[in-house]
Amino acid sequence: MIEIDKISKIFRSLDGDDVIALEDVSLKIELSEFVSIVGPSGCGKSTLLRLVAGLSEPTEGRVMIDGNEMKEPRQDIGMVFQAPTLLPWANILKNVLFPLKVLHRITTDSDDQARELLKLVGLEEFENKMPSELSGGMQQRAAICRALITEPKILLMDEPFGALDALTREEMGLELQRIWTERPTTIVFVTHSVPEAVLLSDKVCVMSARPGCVKEIIEIPLPRPRSYSQETEQKFQRLSHRIRGHIFENQKSGGRSDAA
Amino acid sequence: MQRRLKRVWHNIRGGVLPLTAIILLGLLWEGSVHFFSIPVYLLPAPSVIWVDFIGNVDLVYGHTMATVSTILGGFLLSIVISFPLAMMIASSAVIANTLYPLLVLTQSIPKVALAPILVVSMGAGEGPRVIVTFLVAFFPLVTSLATGLMAVPKDLVELSRSYKSTWWQQMWLIRLPWSVPFLFNGLKLSITFAVVGATVGEFVAADKGLGYQIMAATSFFNTPVAFGALVILSLLGIVLFQSVAILEKVLFPWSSPQE
Numbered sequence: 001m002i003e004i005d006k007i008s009k010i011f012r013s014l015d016g017d018d019v020i021a022l023e024d025v026s027l028k029i030e031l032s033e034f035v036s037i038v039g040p041s042g043c044g045k046s047t048l049l050r051l052v053a054g055l056s057e058p059t060e061g062r063v064m065i066d067g068n069e070m071k072e073p074r075q076d077i078g079m080v081f082q083a084p085t086l087l088p089w090a091n092i093l094k095n096v097l098f099p100l101k102v103l104h105r106i107t108t109d110s111d112d113q114a115r116e117l118l119k120l121v122g123l124e125e126f127e128n129k130m131p132s133e134l135s136g137g138m139q140q141r142a143a144i145c146r147a148l149i150t151e152p153k154i155l156l157m158d159e160p161f162g163a164l165d166a167l168t169r170e171e172m173g174l175e176l177q178r179i180w181t182e183r184p185t186t187i188v189f190v191t192h193s194v195p196e197a198v199l200l201s202d203k204v205c206v207m208s209a210r211p212g213c214v215k216e217i218i219e220i221p222l223p224r225p226r227s228y229s230q231e232t233e234q235k236f237q238r239l240s241h242r243i244r245g246h247i248f249e250n251q252k253s254g255g256r257s258d259a260a
Numbered sequence: 261m262q263r264r265l266k267r268v269w270h271n272i273r274g275g276v277l278p279l280t281a282i283i284l285l286g287l288l289w290e291g292s293v294h295f296f297s298i299p300v301y302l303l304p305a306p307s308v309i310w311v312d313f314i315g316n317v318d319l320v321y322g323h324t325m326a327t328v329s330t331i332l333g334g335f336l337l338s339i340v341i342s343f344p345l346a347m348m349i350a351s352s353a354v355i356a357n358t359l360y361p362l363l364v365l366t367q368s369i370p371k372v373a374l375a376p377i378l379v380v381s382m383g384a385g386e387g388p389r390v391i392v393t394f395l396v397a398f399f400p401l402v403t404s405l406a407t408g409l410m411a412v413p414k415d416l417v418e419l420s421r422s423y424k425s426t427w428w429q430q431m432w433l434i435r436l437p438w439s440v441p442f443l444f445n446g447l448k449l450s451i452t453f454a455v456v457g458a459t460v461g462e463f464v465a466a467d468k469g470l471g472y473q474i475m476a477a478t479s480f481f482n483t484p485v486a487f488g489a490l491v492i493l494s495l496l497g498i499v500l501f502q503s504v505a506i507l508e509k510v511l512f513p514w515s516s517p518q519e
Contacts, residue, residue, distance in 0.1 A: 053422050073422045081415040089437050089514050102423040102433065130514060150423075 002029040002052060002154065002186065007061035009047055020211035021047045022058075027205055027214065031153075032184040036197035036204045040247055044212025045190040049156050052188060053077055065154070075103060078147030078185075082159040084139035086131035086146075092118065093127040096145045103150065110149075117145040120179060137168040144179070154186045162192065170228055173199055177225060194240050199226050204239075206246040215246040304484040309491070312484040324492055326468040330386065330458040331451075331500065334393025338450050341394070342401040347431060349402070350409035367399050371457065375464035389461030389469075396457030397450045404446025408439025441515045444508040451504050455497045470496075 009022040022044040029035045037045045050056050052063055054073040063070040078099075086095045096114040100106050118124050121141040131139055140160060147155055160176075161169045173196050180187060180200075191197050197204045198220055206215040220239060222230065230236050286306050292298070293305040300308060313320060345363075349356045371392050378388035412435050420430055462471025470489040477485035508515060 050418070053418075055418055055421060073424050075423070077422065079419055079422050081419070083413065083415060085413050085415045085419060087416075087434070087437065089440070089512070098433075099419075099423050102420055102425045102429055132514070 001031055001066060002027075002188070003064040004028070004048070004052070005062050005064060007048070007051060007058045007063065009044065009051065009056075010059045022051075023211035023213045025061075025207075025212065025214050027217065029186060029188065029203075032186055034180060034187045034189065034200055034202045036189045036191055036201040037207060038191060038194060038197045038204055038243055038247070039207030039212070039215075040209050041192075042212075043207040043209040045207060046158055047212070048207075049158050049188060049190055052154075053079060053156055075150060076153040078150060078152035078155045080140075080143050080147045080155070080157045080160045082162045084131070084136070084143040086139055086142060088131055091128050091130055092123065092134070092142050095131065095142055096149050098146060099150050105150075114145065114149060117148050118142075120182065121145055121175065135168075136164055137172055140164065140172065141175070144176070148179075148183065148185075152185060154188070157187065157189045159190050159192065161196070169193070169196070174227065176200065181225065194243050195228070195231055195236075197243065198222070198236060198239050199228065199230070204243060206243050208246065216242075218242060301481040301483045304487055309484045309487045313488040313491075316485065316488075320473075320488065320492065323468055323470050323473045323489065324496070326466075326472075327458055327462065327470045327493070328496065330389045330393055330461060330469060331454045331496070333386065333390040334397050334457055335451055335454045337390060337394040338398035338401050338454070339447075342398050342405055342446070342450075345402050346405035346409055349406040350435065351427070356406075363399060363402060366395055369395070371396055371460050372464065375461055379465040384465050388465050389458060392461040392464075393454050393457035396460070397454040400449035400453065401443075401446040404442045404449070405439055408442025408446075409435045411442065412438045440508075440512050444504065444512070444515065447504050447508075448501055451500045452497055455493060455500065459493060 004025060004027040007022055007025045008020070011019045011021055013019050025044075025048060027035070037048065039045055047056075051058055052070070054063075054070045054077070057071075065074065086092075087098060090098070093111065093114055096117060097106065097110055100110055115124065115127060118127055121144060123138060123141055123145070126134060126138065126142075131142070134142065140163075144160070161172045164172060177200055189197070189200060201220050204218045204220060206218065207213065208215050218239065222235060222239075231240075290305050290307060293303060304312075345359065349359055374395070375388055375392050378391055382388050382391070409431075416434055416438075417430065420434055425433070458469070459471035459474075462469035463475055466472040470493050473489045474486045477483070477489070
């Protein structure tokens with residue numbers, strides 16, 4: 001279980017001003033829960049994710065994972081970024097094995113383990129291909145395998161489908177739902193897409209910008225497995241509407257100074 | 261038939277056109293020298309240079325090998341010193357800020373002026389020539405490599421940090437492989453500059469080498485020999501540059517630019 005407890009994060013900018021990236025953010029994420037974080041750019045979504053990953057420390061408050069305060073990166077967390085960031089000199093199989101190599105955890109079973117993951121995402125034919133030979137969606141699938149190879153308890157995803165075209169994006173969303181059903185892990189999923197958040201999540205955490213804070217945490221009680229055909233249903237639309245309302249309201253109140 | 265001819269032409273065009281230009285230029289040169297009766301010590305005709313070269317082939321070979329060894333010595337020294345320097349620069353902003361002005365300073369020293377001073381302090385052996393070659397050749401290598409080491413996407417570094425990678429792991433598993441295209445860019449510049457550096461070194465302090473040959477020949481107005489050495493130096497530059505390019509293609513096929 002992840003407990004984000006009254007976290008604030010303040011950055012000192014180059015001209016000496018303090019920038020409040022996050023203010024008093026609290027969020028509880030249960031075991032094997034799928035939680036999305038939605039909000040306008042600059043609301044500190046990625047900062048929050050980096051704090052949960054242990055890559056930076058909060059100015060105030062704390063992150064607790066299974067009752068232990070987060071002080072440094074943990075081995076049971078996997079990360080997926082907006083860009084696949086595969087190693088261009090290594091084939092897909094080696095890319096998936098990369099975390100085990102860093103952790104000195106390569107064993108005789110590792111290759112089979114990686115192949116099993118590639119099969120799970122439909123890349124079993126591509127283990128010897130180089131990243132540049134794969135499409136953007138396939139590269140991102142490989143990146144998901146790389147995150148799963150350490151069998152993490154928690155998967156942190158920072159707009160993982162943000163760089164994909166709209167159709168691939170929908171396909172990948174459904175794919176992630178299937179992977180998550182087959183291998184339940186706790187997922188924290190940062191996204192800009194409201195329908196994507198509603199489709200995938202048990203809980204959506206809506207944030208607002210400047211300073212980044214939680215507007216509302218909305219439960220998504222739609223039955224699973226879900227599909228994009230549900231988007232036309234009233235329940236789906238009511239939830240989307242509510243999320244958009246929070247983001248829109250924030251923009252109207254003049255919180256975004258950079259809005260044209 | 262016509263289509264096949266077209267394709268053959270397309271394949272050889274890259275070689276044929278510059279070669280034709282060189283041959284035409286050579287003919288123009290040869291013709292002008294004879295037509296205007298230019299004395300041989302001012303501008304020797306290509307045919308004269310060629311005859312002279314064939315006549316002295318053993319001597320020229322010895323000089324060429326001496327220059328090659330100076331070039332490679334300075335080039336290897338550049339590689340050995342550039343790697344740790346670039347890794348230090350890429351690791352810390354403080355080190356980078358300390359080292360860069362010093363590196364730029366080494367580049368602002370005129371190497372021709374430095375060479376005689378080095379001869380005084382190091383003696384007239386291979387030492388000063390290799391040092392001058394190194395000073396000319398290492399700078400593009402350090403800057404390219406440092407740029408490459410720092411060009412790694414932030415996400416990739418974060419990813420490895422999230423697996424608690426050590427400094428050395430980040431270097432070895434991510435930063436160094438990532439900088440391979442930058443490294444070879446630097447090596448190509450470096451080997452080209454090394455030819456210049458070695459020649460400058462030989463101008464000042466040498467009893468062999470193509471640079472020495474040019475100095476010795478011109479002081480006796482033996483211009484054809486000087487021209488011959490000049491041609492070989494140019495060819496040397498091309499051959500060494502291409503060797504580095506081929507090495508990159510063979511060792512790191514993913515790194516070389518796509519055709």
